[in-house]
Amino acid sequence: MKLILPCMTCFQELGKPTFEFATLEFRDDGRYEVCCSRGHKSVTILQQQKFEVLFDIGANAIIDGYYREAISSFTSSMERFYEFCIKVFCVKRKLETDVFVKTWKEVSNQSERQLGAYLFLWASEFGEAPELLSSKDAGFRNSVIHKGRIPTRDEALEYGNTILNIIRPKIEQLKLSCSEEISTVTFEHIRSCSRLTDGQVSGGTMCANTIVSLTSGEESHNKQSLEEALSNVSKYREMVSNTQSITI
Numbered sequence: 001m002k003l004i005l006p007c008m009t010c011f012q013e014l015g016k017p018t019f020e021f022a023t024l025e026f027r028d029d030g031r032y033e034v035c036c037s038r039g040h041k042s043v044t045i046l047q048q049q050k051f052e053v054l055f056d057i058g059a060n061a062i063i064d065g066y067y068r069e070a071i072s073s074f075t076s077s078m079e080r081f082y083e084f085c086i087k088v089f090c091v092k093r094k095l096e097t098d099v100f101v102k103t104w105k106e107v108s109n110q111s112e113r114q115l116g117a118y119l120f121l122w123a124s125e126f127g128e129a130p131e132l133l134s135s136k137d138a139g140f141r142n143s144v145i146h147k148g149r150i151p152t153r154d155e156a157l158e159y160g161n162t163i164l165n166i167i168r169p170k171i172e173q174l175k176l177s178c179s180e181e182i183s184t185v186t187f188e189h190i191r192s193c194s195r196l197t198d199g200q201v202s203g204g205t206m207c208a209n210t211i212v213s214l215t216s217g218e219e220s221h222n223k224q225s226l227e228e229a230l231s232n233v234s235k236y237r238e239m240v241s242n243t244q245s246i247t248i
């Protein structure tokens with residue numbers, strides 16, 4: 001799973017694209033460093049949140065035939081979505097950043113604690129308990145992740161669609177009542193990734209068209225099934241592999 005990036009400094013200086021691209025692996029820190037053939041060193045920040053990237057990693061794992069890994073990434077995507085929601089709700093409650101950081105430390109290593117925080121913050125925001133994985137789906141997930149079960153492609157697709165159907169309506173609900181807070185958390189994410197070292201210039205931010213998406217307003221994108229999304233991901237991968245001949 002790769003990203004392709006042009007040099008933004010060349011683009012600004014020349015006023016047109018150079019058709020020179022860097023092909024980059026996805027990173028945990030959201031920072032993408034590129035050095036082009038004209039010597040520009042730039043850092044571009046991926047705007048997407050971890051949960052958005054992780055879901056795409058799961059989709060790519062299905063295409064590659066790694067169904068256990070797909071289920072693991074889909075599960076992580078949902079857990080990081082909980083974390084994102086917790087941040088948004090805490091911003092809405094005007095919690096000081098240092099208090100958030102200190103409190104998060106107490107839950108950061110235990111997903112059950114994070115789930116508890118998410119459940120009660122969601123319930124207090126919307127007056128209802130959020131939908132979670134059914135006990136059957138949670139049992140399936142545990143058998144794959146903890147007991148070494150080897151799932152089929154169909155099981156991975158079904159599990160991925162289940163996660164999509166849980167996260168997507170929640171993104172819409174969150175956008176309706178917390179849009180300002182979503183922007184604050186997104187801005188803070190970009191700011192925390194943006195430090196530059198000597199000789200580096202900012203390449204700005206970029207947006208990836210992920211399957212689970214906070215930024216896509218297109219109904220057709222947000223309604224596509226995992227199977228439809230996989231076909232688009234396959235086309236993107238083909239485009240990236242055709243681009244590699246002119247990789248920096």
Ligand SMILES: [Zn+2]
Pocket residue numbers: 007008009010011036037038039040
């Ligand atoms: Zn350049």
